[in-house]
Amino acid sequence: MIDDTFAAKLRSQGDRLLVLLTQFPQARVLVIGDLTLDEFLSGQVERVSREAPVLIIRHEATRQVPGGGANAIYNLAKLGAQVKAVGLVGQDEQGLALRRIFAEAGIDTQGILVDPDRPTVTKTRISGHARQSVTQQIVRVDRKSDQLPNATLQAQLAEYVRSQIANVDAVVCSDYGDGALTAPVIQAALTHSCTIVDTQQHFQRYAGATLFTPNLPEAEQAVGYALTQPDRSKTDPAALRQAGADLLTLTQAKQILITQGDEGMSLFDGTAEQHIPAFNRTEVFDVTGAGDTVVAALTLGLIAGAAFWEAAVLGNLAASLVVRHFGTATTTTTEMKTALLALLEDNPM
Ligand SMILES: Nc1ncnc2c1ncn2[C@@H]1O[C@H](COP(=O)(O)OP(=O)(O)OP(=O)(O)O)[C@@H](O)[C@H]1O
Ligand SMILES: [Mg+2]
Numbered sequence: 001m002i003d004d005t006f007a008a009k010l011r012s013q014g015d016r017l018l019v020l021l022t023q024f025p026q027a028r029v030l031v032i033g034d035l036t037l038d039e040f041l042s043g044q045v046e047r048v049s050r051e052a053p054v055l056i057i058r059h060e061a062t063r064q065v066p067g068g069g070a071n072a073i074y075n076l077a078k079l080g081a082q083v084k085a086v087g088l089v090g091q092d093e094q095g096l097a098l099r100r101i102f103a104e105a106g107i108d109t110q111g112i113l114v115d116p117d118r119p120t121v122t123k124t125r126i127s128g129h130a131r132q133s134v135t136q137q138i139v140r141v142d143r144k145s146d147q148l149p150n151a152t153l154q155a156q157l158a159e160y161v162r163s164q165i166a167n168v169d170a171v172v173c174s175d176y177g178d179g180a181l182t183a184p185v186i187q188a189a190l191t192h193s194c195t196i197v198d199t200q201q202h203f204q205r206y207a208g209a210t211l212f213t214p215n216l217p218e219a220e221q222a223v224g225y226a227l228t229q230p231d232r233s234k235t236d237p238a239a240l241r242q243a244g245a246d247l248l249t250l251t252q253a254k255q256i257l258i259t260q261g262d263e264g265m266s267l268f269d270g271t272a273e274q275h276i277p278a279f280n281r282t283e284v285f286d287v288t289g290a291g292d293t294v295v296a297a298l299t300l301g302l303i304a305g306a307a308f309w310e311a312a313v314l315g316n317l318a319a320s321l322v323v324r325h326f327g328t329a330t331t332t333t334t335e336m337k338t339a340l341l342a343l344l345e346d347n348p349m
Pocket of ligand 2: 291
C-alpha cells in the first residue's frame with residue numbers, strides 16, 4: 001500500500017515526526033464548530049407492542065459522544081492540546097451533556113453559548129437486540145433547526161473569538177452547515193494568521209484561510225466537476241490535480257488537502273502535488289469522523305512547526321487509528337507513536 005518512494009521519505013522524517021508528537025501538549029487551539037451530540041440508545045427487544053405494530057425495547061444503555069464539529073474539538077483534546085471550544089448548544093439536556101463531556105476532557109467551554117431558539121444538534125440512534133442476536137439500528141431521530149442563530153448571538157460568538165485570538169496558536173473552523181459559522185464569526189476567525197477550515201460548503205466565505213481540508217465529495221461540489229473515474233470506483237488523478245489548483249484560486253489558501261477515504265489524501269500548494277496513501281486499509285471498521293481526526297492532528301502538527309506535508313502525514317496517521325473503532329473516535333499521541341514505529345518497521349530499507 002505504501003510505495004518505496006513514499007516509504008523512504010517517511011523513514012527520513014520518522015525521527016522528526018516523533019519529536020513533533022511530543023510537542024502536541026503545548027498547542028493552544030480555538031475551534032469554532034457546529035456542535036453535535038451523537039446518542040446511542042440500546043436495549044433488548046421484549047415483544048411487539050399492542051399500540052402499534054412496533055417492537056418494544058427495554059432500555060439498557062445510553063451512550064453520548066461528541067459529533068460534527070464537537071468531534072474535532074474532542075479529538076484535539078484527546079491528542080493532548082489545550083482547547084477552547086466555540087459554538088452553540090440549545091437550552092436542553094443534550095447541550096448540558098456536551099458541555100459535561102467537554103469539561104471532563106479538560107476543554108474550555110466558555111465560548112459555548114446557549115441558543116434559546118434552537119436545539120442542540122442531536123442524532124439519536126435507537127438500536128435493539130434479541131437475546132442471542134447482534135444489535136441492529138432501528139431508527140435515527142435528528143434534532144436540529146433550519147434557522148440561523150439570531151444576530152446578537154452571532155455577534156457574541158464573533159466577539160468571543162476576537163477576544164481569544166491572541167491567546168491561541170491556531171483557529172480551526174469545523175463547519176457542518178448548522179449555523180455556528182456565520183459571516184461575523186468567520187471574519188473574526190480569519191484575523192488569526194493560522195486558520196484551518198473544514199467545511200462542507202461555501203469555501204469562498206473563508207477566503208484567505210491558511211489551509212482547507214475537504215473530502216472528495218466536498219471538493220467535487222466546490223469545483224463543480226467530477227473527481228472520480230466515470231464508474232466512481234477511483235479518483236481521477238488529472239481531475240484531482242485541476243481541483244487542487246482551482247480550490248487554491250477560489251480560496252487564496254496556502255494549501256489544500258483533499259482527503260480521499262481509503263485512497264489517502266493529496267496536498268496541493270500551487271507548485272506541487274503530494275500524495276499520502278492511507279496507512280491502514282486492512283483493519284477498517286468505521287470511517288465516521290476520520291476527517292475530524294485528520295484536522296485535529298494536522299493542526300497540532302502545524303503548531304509544533306511541521307511543514308504542511310509532515311502535518312498531513314500526522315493527520316493521516318491519526319486517521320488510520322480511529323477508523324478501527326465504531327462511530328466517531330479519538331486517538332492519543334502514545335497510540336500515534338506506536339503506530340508510526342510499526343509503520344517504519346513494516347517498511348524497512
Ligand atoms: N476506508 C478507509 N480505509 C483507510 N483509511 C481511511 C478510510 N477512510 C478514511 N480513511 C482515512 O481517513 C482520512 C479521512 O477520510 P475521509 O476522506 O473519508 O474524510 P471525511 O469524509 O471528511 O470524514 P468525516 O467527514 O466522516 O469526518 C483519509 O484521508 C484516510 O487517511
Ligand atoms: Mg469531513
